[in-house]
Amino acid sequence: MGLGSQVHRMRYFCADAWDEWRHSLAVNLLALVTLVSALFVAGLVMLLVSNIEYQVQVLRDDVRVEVYLQDDQGDDDRRMLLQRLQATENVERVNYVDKAEALRRYREWAADLAELVNEFDANPLPASLEVFLTPGAEAAETATAIAVSLKDEAGVEEVRFNREWLGRLESLARLSRVGGGGVVAVVFVAVVFVMSSVLRLAVYARREEIEIMQLVGATPGFIRGPFLVAGAVQGLIASLLALLSVEGLRSIAIFYGNQGSVALLDLVAARPLSPSLAGSLLLLGLLVSLAGSYSSVRQSV
């Protein structure tokens, strides 16, 4: 078949798909709404998981151990400790923050409470060593090892790092991946069932028409073509509507969230779906709808 014939045939498929869509509006709208609902749930889960994973990654990349020093620690001891830490595997760099810098940061960070430190005769904030770790999966482990090794070190007041928070977030990310995957799987099993029933209904409504087409010599491909085009377009439209709904809901939540507490929203909805995830959702909608259309029409033709 020549290119011209293929273009002509595709044009016919598109025109006939649209014609059929209009003539079976109720059934097709039902299929569309079902698909949009399922893809919306999938999109929300993707948004939630991707945001939690992003926050986990930010924390992982920013794992930092703060080693607070006693005021009486000598310069030589501090230098030796700094060199020892710099030589540790997975340590990117170590910064020394003296008492004056600590006070400056405190005033900048908590301007409202800055006056409090003036009550003291001397600067109460300790000097510290900020140990920045190489981003990666080993960062948390290295941080723990440093914390344990310096716990009883002479001249060290306290060692702190965001291990607990990171651990919780990583657990949450794991849970959201598994739970979200489960939710998406259940929703999709349900939607494939509903979609195939709805589409079978649409094909059943056209069984006489299909029989006529077969009797006048239409090939199976020629009969299936408009169904498949309709399925593909319906899948893409449903995906786009679901994406718009997810982004709309996210924007509304951020708008109202900004008037109250934003911590939870920052965690689950700070960033929109990435182009690759949005593309995946489009592809998912396209494939589910196309597969549903194919399996439904395959039973009749």
Next chain:
Amino acid sequence: MIRIEGLRKSFVGDVDALIDIDLEIQRGEFVFVTGSSGAGKSSLLRLLLRQERPTSGRILIDGTDVGALPASKVPRLRRSMGIVFQDFKLIQRKNALQNVSYVLNVAGLSRSEQRRRAYNALRSVGLSHRLTAFPRTLSGGEQQRVAIARAVVGEPSLLLADEPTGNLDPDLAVEIMRLFREINARGTTIVVATHDRDLIKRMQRRTIVLKRGRVVDVGNGS
């Protein structure tokens, strides 16, 4: 054109629809197949159309064994025929012109060629003024004329009609037969299954009479 040898068709439960049929229909012939309900007329047409396969025996159309034809070749076989049914079998969401041009679309003709030939076919059955009418807005006679236009638009060498006048009043039945006679005069072989004896008498063509699945008479219709 059509050669049927030792044809037998049985359905589930050993119900014999057709038994030991041997027939020959020449190119350009106009033949009636008649008999009471359940005689096997429609079964014979379904076998010619390859909606069913013979239980035994052969149906040869222009030398092709229809029963042995693989499923992938059936659409091409059907495109070489024209078909007219009692219930018209028009696609309800397509108008008259679209119903007729569908056959040409399937055959891969260009849009302009489809429209030109579909228009000519509809004009030949007297429906050039109803091109954009949908089947539900057409009378029974008009719907059957659209179906006939669809059947002849691909210029088939064989036209099969199953009770084409069954849903029409006598005057319209005569009109439909006049159209068939014109089509036959252009060289198309026509096989019409009908139980309308008056119509057969009026047409004076070869008639194959079936009774309980067997050919019991072959006459000239007089």
